[in-house]
Amino acid sequence: MTNLASDSEDERRSTRKRRAILDAAATVFLRNGYRGTSMDEIAALAGVSKQTVYKHFADKERLFVEIVTGAVDEVSDPVHAEVLALADSGDVEADLRDLARRQLAAVMQPRLLQLRRLVIGEANRFPELGRTFYERGPGRTIAALADAFKRLAERGVLQLEDPSLAAAHFNWLIMSAPINRAMLLGRDEPLAGGDLEQYADGGVRAFMAAYRNP
């Protein structure tokens, strides 16, 4: 019993340290950029030794991939569940509007925009960072949308030839304008209420006009 208790105490301590390292690392990466960040600085901010950092994460790239994975999954997981439910929707336009608003609000969170910018800036030198972001983020959402749209076409609700292209159209009709403005203009702010609905509802309206089965 004593051994088990102390094992689980060790585990809890290890989990706490891991969490502290990830939080510290996210702060330092976003402040100094990927190349400007050292494991020393992360260890100092997390209040652990450099050895402890390396015990949890093999190198800087693994640590950053972990941060990207966590941040993207946090947005992507709930969206994914909602997309899967679309296939059986009784009111596709209304459900797409709900989805679009929630997706846009999630994607436009300042920390995620900053991370996206950092990943893009390093995508040539560290392709794994960008691949992780793409595959777990837009890539995953678009693939799930494609499945749902295929099903909706089989049900006669939508009319389309290429479910993947339709899914990409939906995704980017909603998100491109605000994301590209944010990326290039360096404005990492959540959208103002009215803007969010304008982008989301306007994108859904265009999508339904293009793909509704007449």
Place this chain on the structure above:
Amino acid sequence: MTNLASDSEDERRSTRKRRAILDAAATVFLRNGYRGTSMDEIAALAGVSKQTVYKHFADKERLFVEIVTGAVDEVSDPVHAEVLALADSGDVEADLRDLARRQLAAVMQPRLLQLRRLVIGEANRFPELGRTFYERGPGRTIAALADAFKRLAERGVLQLEDPSLAAAHFNWLIMSAPINRAMLLGRDEPLAGGDLEQYADGGVRAFMAAYRNP
């Protein structure tokens, strides 16, 4: 006469040097990133003195803004002329398809993708770089498209309430999927022939289905 001739000789030399500095700077910026680039290195590669670099460009940011301006205008100028002509088009769908293909090919040039990535990576710290890229690139094209679409709606060819939103939809229906893949995946390659037409024609098809006056 002698003075005039030597003035113009000086001018030609100055123009040549300016050109050499811009070419060298573009090479060094793309290789080392914005912060990793020094005026010394640019001067050395251009084969001029550092004083000469500063005679032409007040500082590193001005020099980079000049490079972005040149590269974006080279793509944006011909697109702009073509967009203005759309308002009087006799076959809007065919003309949009031509425009979309040319625009996509131009935007997906490796050097411009690299520059876009560099600008995004620095947009927080050096917002003027991103603003220049946005305003002379997508911002300008979308504004011109909005004017053309407004005119086409007045002519009864298109049906829309918000010309700016329709213009953003057109722009991003064509370009978002390939640009976002390239940005995140770090693949700075021109699109393969079939892909280019699929994105361009598919985007135009969706746009016309959404905005054609029935």
